[in-house]
Amino acid sequence: xxxxxxxxxxxxxxxxxxxxxxxxxxxxxxxxxxxxxxxxxxxxxxxxxxxxxxxxxxxxxxxxxxxxxxxxxxxxxxxxxxxxxxxxxxxxxxxxxxxxxxxxxxxxxx
Amino acid sequence: xxxxxxxxxxxxxxxxxxxxxxxxxxxxxxxxxxxxxxxxxxxxxxxxxxxxxxxxxxxxxxxxxxxxxxxxxxxxxxxxxxxxxxxxxxxxxxxxxxxxxxxxxxxxxxxxx
Numbered sequence: 633x634x635x636x637x638x639x640x641x642x643x644x645x646x647x648x649x650x651x652x653x654x655x656x657x658x659x660x661x662x663x664x665x666x667x668x669x670x671x672x673x674x675x676x677x678x679x680x681x682x683x684x685x686x687x688x689x690x691x692x693x694x695x696x697x698x699x700x701x702x703x704x705x706x707x708x709x710x711x712x713x714x715x716x717x718x719x720x721x722x723x724x725x726x727x728x729x730x731x732x733x734x735x736x737x738x739x740x741x742x
Numbered sequence: 743x744x745x746x747x748x749x750x751x752x753x754x755x756x757x758x759x760x761x762x763x764x765x766x767x768x769x770x771x772x773x774x775x776x777x778x779x780x781x782x783x784x785x786x787x788x789x790x791x792x793x794x795x796x797x798x799x800x801x802x803x804x805x806x807x808x809x810x811x812x813x814x815x816x817x818x819x820x821x822x823x824x825x826x827x828x829x830x831x832x833x834x835x836x837x838x839x840x841x842x843x844x845x846x847x848x849x850x851x852x853x854x855x
Contacts, residue, residue, distance in 0.1 A: 664842075666842075666843070666844075673849075673851075674848065675746075675834070675846030675847055675848055675849050676785070676832075676834075676844075677846070678844060678845065681843060725840075725841050728790075728798040728840075728841070729787045729790060729841060730775075730787065730844065731787070733784075734784045
């Protein structure tokens with residue numbers, strides 16, 4: 633069955649550094665993949681969508697890569713800030729719906 | 743503010759009861775999605791409606807049902823509630839039917855006692 637895996641452990645980094653989050657998928661080949669941000673008790677917020685023919689996509693301090701050979705997407709936040717602290721969810725489609733990963737909790741310390 | 747509204751924000755009810763959660767999508771969005779999020783399960787897709795028709799179904803229990811009305815708002819009905827149904831229920835909307843760029847509401851926190 634389709635499976636999504638994100639860094640299971642929380643990621644703690646220092647302000648100003650680059651955070652890199654990983655999303656691995658198995659048993660299928662999604663045509664695109666989305667990343668969302670979720671703060672505690674709130675609904676996820678759409679950040680970026682990357683298609684299989686796009687190797688990289690950027691939006692301000694965010695960068696997403698999509699490696700269909702490795703079946704992996706990397707999500708980078710450059711010059712990280714404490715306000716970037718949140719859980720980040722990877723969501724490729726599957727069977728006509730989005731399959732959300734468990735998320736990686738990012739904590740940026742000042 | 744995503745533009746998606748959900749009511750009520752909180753709901754506390756007893757086992758065996760029935761509740762209705764309501765969602766209004768962003769203006770212009772035709773798709774509505776319902777998700778359940780509990781601490782140990784992550785975000786689980788329940789069901790999608792597109793322009794009034796059921797489009798995709800996830801792990802939605804038979805005790806749960808949903809519909810989308812002509813004005814595009816949607817309701818999720820949960821019946822014969824069990825303690826395990828306690829969770830955050832999110833509604834999301836998107837312009838088309840292919841799950842691109844979903845905009846989530848603030849959620850309804852359901853507590854079953």
